[in-house]
Amino acid sequence: MELPWGPIAVRIALGSQESPLLASISAIVITIMVVISDYLEIKSIKFRKLVDGEPIILINNGKLLDYNLKKVKITINKLLMQLREKNIFNIDDVALAIIESDGELTVLPKVNKQPITTGDLNISTNYTGLMSDIIVDGKIMYDNLKSANHDEKWIKKQLKSSNVSNVENVFYAGLNA
Structure with missing residues (x-):
């Protein structure tokens, strides 16, 4: 601040x-x-x-800390709304809810309420990386195309398979690595 x-x-x-x-x-x-x-x-x-202040815990292991709610001047209605925005509909499902020094609510769901990940299931996945801009405003980004190990011939083939006849008609095209 x-x-x-x-x-x-x-x-x-x-x-x-x-x-x-x-x-x-x-x-x-x-x-x-x-x-x-x-x-x-x-x-x-x-x-x-x-x-800057410091973060304050509002919910600990499904229990509301009302003295901290009063301290940061947040009503229960506003807290419930912010929880719903984070797809938490039951206070009992929250391991920790912390109001950060910038006013944002950070929520850690209880372990049994957290989404399952591929790591939880020991499934290996390939990292796709960031999307590379290949065409922007009808212009081919040759450096990005080369970094993705492709050439102009490849991009034109891809466009043709999508019934696009001219690169200039493409506003944006990206490629996951």
């Missing part, structure tokens, strides 16, 4: 009379304060907690 240096700087700079000297001094002071606060935020856990 950034400190509100802008409004402070304007008040100091304008002061009771408009003076170039006062404006210069104000700018220097504000710059020094920003540099110091940025440094302290990086180096000091206590300063970071003071400025």
